[in-house]
Structures are given as C-alpha cells and as structure tokens.
Amino acid sequence: xxxxxxxxRPTSRLPREESLGYQVNHLARLLERALRLRIEEHGVVPGxxxxxxxxxxxxxxxxxxxxxxxQIEQPTMAYTLQRMERDGxxxxxPDPHDRRQAKVLLSDRARELQEPLVAAAGEVNDLATRGLxxxxxxxxxxxxxxxxxxxxxxxxx
Amino acid sequence: xxxxxxxxRPTSRLPREESLGYQVNHLARLLERALRLRIEEHGVVPGxxxxxxxxxxxxxxxxxxxxxxxQIEQPTMAYTLQRMERDGxxxxxPDPHDRRQAKVLLSDRARELQEPLVAAAGEVNDLATRGLxxxxxxxxxxxxxxxxxxxxxxxxx
DNA sequence: TTGACATACATAGCAAGCTATGGATTAATC
DNA sequence: GATTAATCCATAGCTTGCTATGTATGTCAA
Numbered sequence: 001x002x003x004x005x006x007x008x009r010p011t012s013r014l015p016r017e018e019s020l021g022y023q024v025n026h027l028a029r030l031l032e033r034a035l036r037l038r039i040e041e042h043g044v045v046p047g048x049x050x051x052x053x054x055x056x057x058x059x060x061x062x063x064x065x066x067x068x069x070x071q072i073e074q075p076t077m078a079y080t081l082q083r084m085e086r087d088g089x090x091x092x093x094p095d096p097h098d099r100r101q102a103k104v105l106l107s108d109r110a111r112e113l114q115e116p117l118v119a120a121a122g123e124v125n126d127l128a129t130r131g132l133x134x135x136x137x138x139x140x141x142x143x144x145x146x147x148x149x150x151x152x153x154x155x156x157x
Numbered sequence: 158x159x160x161x162x163x164x165x166r167p168t169s170r171l172p173r174e175e176s177l178g179y180q181v182n183h184l185a186r187l188l189e190r191a192l193r194l195r196i197e198e199h200g201v202v203p204g205x206x207x208x209x210x211x212x213x214x215x216x217x218x219x220x221x222x223x224x225x226x227x228q229i230e231q232p233t234m235a236y237t238l239q240r241m242e243r244d245g246x247x248x249x250x251p252d253p254h255d256r257r258q259a260k261v262l263l264s265d266r267a268r269e270l271q272e273p274l275v276a277a278a279g280e281v282n283d284l285a286t287r288g289l290x291x292x293x294x295x296x297x298x299x300x301x302x303x304x305x306x307x308x309x310x311x312x313x314x
Numbered sequence: 315t316t317g318a319c320a321t322a323c324a325t326a327g328c329a330a331g332c333t334a335t336g337g338a339t340t341a342a343t344c
Numbered sequence: 345g346a347t348t349a350a351t352c353c354a355t356a357g358c359t360t361g362c363t364a365t366g367t368a369t370g371t372c373a374a
Contacts, residue, residue: 014210014275020282020294021188022207023301026228028185029331030308031178032360036332047360050179053171064322071183076361078324083359100322100369118171125177127311128304137177140300143293144180147285151187154284186361189330193362204330221352233331235354240329257339257352 031124038120042113048084049117051077052106055090056114060103062095188281195277199270205241206274208234209263212247213271217260219252 032046039045044052050070055061061069067077081104084090089110092102129137189203196202201209207227212218218226224234238261241247246267249259286294 012272012275013213014278015214019207019210019278020285020298021185021192021203021278022210023298023305024181024185024188025207027301027305027308028178028181030305031181033332034308034311035178045359046178050176050182053176053179056170057172062322072360073362074323075325075363080360082324098322098370102323115169118169121171121176121178128177128307130307132300132303136300139296140304141177141180143289143297144184146289147297148180148184148187150285150287151184151191154191190362202329219352229330230332231353232333232355237330239354255340255352259353 031128034124034127035120038123039117042116043087044089044113044117045083047080048087048089049121051080051084052089052110052113052117055104055106055110059106062101062103064101066104188285191281191284192278195280196274199273200244201246201270201274202240204237205244205246206278208237208241209246209267209270209274212261212263212267216263219258219260221258223261 035046035049039049050072051066054066054069063074063077063081066072066081067074070077072080081090081092085092088107090104090106092104094102129140132140192203192206196206207229208223211223211226214226220231220234220238223229223238224231227234229237238247238249242249245264247261247263249261251259286297289297
C-alpha cells in the first residue's frame with residue numbers, strides 16, 4: 001500500500017478541501033477576521049498585532065529588528081509602521097549614533113492596550129479551537145512549526 | 158493539573174510562537190510564496206489558483222457560485238476575475254435568461270495549464286510536509302478543517 | 315582619504331483580501 | 345401593473361502583503 005502523497009494522485013484533479021495551501025489560507029483569513037472584530041474597538045488592526053506583541057516583549061527595536069522577529073519584508077514593515085505612527089501606537093526616535101536607523105517606541109496608549117489585545121487574541125484562539133483537547137492543539141501548533149521550518153529552509157539551501 | 162488554555166495564561170504576554178493566528182498567517186504567506194515561484198512561469202498568480210481549481214471541477218460557474226465554492230467575498234472575486242480575464246485565463250458569457258449574471262468559462266490556455274498547476278501545488282505540499290508521515294498530515298488537515306468549521310459557525314449562530 | 319560595498323529605510327507599483335455602497339435586473343407582493 | 349424587495353455584479357477606498365528600486369548613511373580597503 002503506497003503512501004500516496006498529495007502530489008502523486010493519479011488524476012490531475014485537486015479538490016480544494018485537500019489542498020493544504022487553500023485550507024491554510026482560508027483559516028488564516030477567518031482568524032484575521034475574528035481578530036479584527038475584537039480589536040477594532042481599540043483602534044488596532046490585525047496587521048499591527050504581531051508588531052505590537054514584539055514591542056511588548058522588547059520596546060525600542062529598529063525597523064530591521066522588527067522585520068526579523070515578525071518575519072515580514074522590510075517595505076511591508078515600513079508602511080505598517082507609518083500607519084501605526086499615524087494611529088498613535090508608536091513613534092520613532094532617530095539613533096544619533098547611526099542616522100540610518102531609528103528606534104520604534106510604544107506610545108502610552110499602545111502600552112495600555114496590551115491586556116485587552118492579548119485577551120482578544122486568547123478569545124479567538126479559544127473560539128477557533130473549541131472542542132479540541134489540549135494535546136490536539138499542541139500537535140497542530142507543532143506540525144505548523146515544522147511546515148514553517150521546511151518552507152523557510154528552502155531559501156537557505 | 159489545569160488545562161491552561163491560551164487565553165488563561167497568567168501574564169499578559171503572548172509569544173508569537175504560541176500565537177495560533179500569527180503562526181497560521183506566517184505559514185500561509187510561506188505557502189503562497191512557494192506556490193508563486195512555481196506557477197509564475199505559467200502566467201498565473203496564487204490568488205487565481207483556487208478559482209482555476211473550482212473551474213476545473215465545473216466550468217461555467219457564475220461569479221456568485223465561485224464565491225461560495227472558493228469562500229471569497231464577492232468584490233474580491235470581481236477584481237480577481239477581471240485580472241484573470243486580462244490574463245487570458247477566463248472569459249465571461251452573459252446569461253441571456255438572467256442579464257444580471259454571466260458564466261465564467263476557462264480559456265484553452267487555462268485548460269492546458271491544469272496538469273502543470275496541479276503538479277506545482279503537489280510539489281509545494283510535498284516540500285512543506287517533508288519529514289512528516291501520512292497520518293500526521295491527515296491529522297493536520299483534519300484539525301484545520303475543524304478550526305475552519307468553528308470559525309465559520311460563529312457567523313451562523 | 316576616497317571609492318566601493320554594505321546596510322537601513324523609503325517609495326513605486328502590484329496582488330489579494332476586506333467592508334460599504336451603488337446600479338441594474340429579476341422576483342415578489344399588493 | 346406598479347411598487348417593493350431581493351439578487352447579481354461593479355466600484356470606491358482601505359489594509360496587508362510582495363518585488364524591485366532608489367537614497368542616504370556607514371564601513372572598509374586601497
């Protein structure tokens with residue numbers, strides 16, 4: 001009995017329900033929507049969320065450091081930081097020792113949002129994983145991490 | 158020993174690595190990139206992929222029907238179909254019985270792309286799931302499906 | 315010290331997703 | 345039959361992601 005990987009199916013058909021890429025994309029959009037509904041009252045949008053989490057861990061990172069931690073390309077980060085600055089979540093302080101870069105610092109408002117934002121993310125997680133037991137969720141996160149490692153390793157090989 | 162769900166953690170910290178939403182978003186972007194690199198030679202982009210799969214299953218769907226199958230909002234589909242028409246992948250034939258709608262039909266070129274596109278998706282799936290055994294991948298897809306059902310059910314409740 | 319390379323950030327242009335809204339056509343109701 | 349409601353699609357405006365490219369600053373070597 002052959003393993004029958006997804007790519008070795010006999011015909012050229014590929015139902016969406018069996019397509020990993022489609023399912024992951026769909027899930028990502030649903031999670032983003034659920035998060036958006038719970039954080040918009042705080043004037044935050046999903047694309048700013050990971051940046052805020054990173055700055056809660058360590059404030060004053062540079063744009064480059066944020067890119068590495070959040071795993072977002074630099075131009076995307078540049079625009080996101082512009083919107084976050086516009087929305088009063090961060091401000092940037094030029095580094096006097098290296099005028100190419102600037103430290104990104106949380107505003108007071110952003111710091112006050114930490115609790116409700118993390119709570120909102122927890123709500124979404126709980127909602128999404130309703131009916132699943134703890135090992136199942138752990139297995140999910142573990143498998144996702146392995147896929148991410150697989151996909152990131154191709155750039156480095 | 159308490160279950161300790163993601164939302165009931167003691168502090169207000171939420172490492173990205175433990176955040177379901179972040180990890181799923183990250184994985185989705187990596188899968189999209191891997192697919193893009195493999196299909197761009199055929200003049201197709203990731204956002205057109207699910208639509209093509211749906212039309213390979215059944216040609217001549219309306220925009221509305223495509224939205225339901227691909228689970229994309231109607232305005233997004235409208236723009237994507239415009240680009241697909243521009244790129245010579247589909248054309249639209251007005252329905253004489255209901256002038257509000259039109260059937261979306263695959264071009265010859267699009268039909269010829271079915272084999273290589275499905276092969277490309279298979280390659281990405283195999284690459285992403287390298288080192289995982291078949292039950293592990295099946296469990297992943299099954300769990301993802303359950304999360305999708307959980308998140309979709311909130312709109313209907 | 316200066317010319318070449320490297321690094322940090324910004325900008326342009328595009329894709330792909332969303333919500334909100336509008337216009338045209340069909341269906342339903344009075 | 346006329347009005348109202350529902351349906352289908354298009355458009356506007358936004359966010360979030362990407363690649364490609366430009367500009368300014370810093371670094372290093374000749």
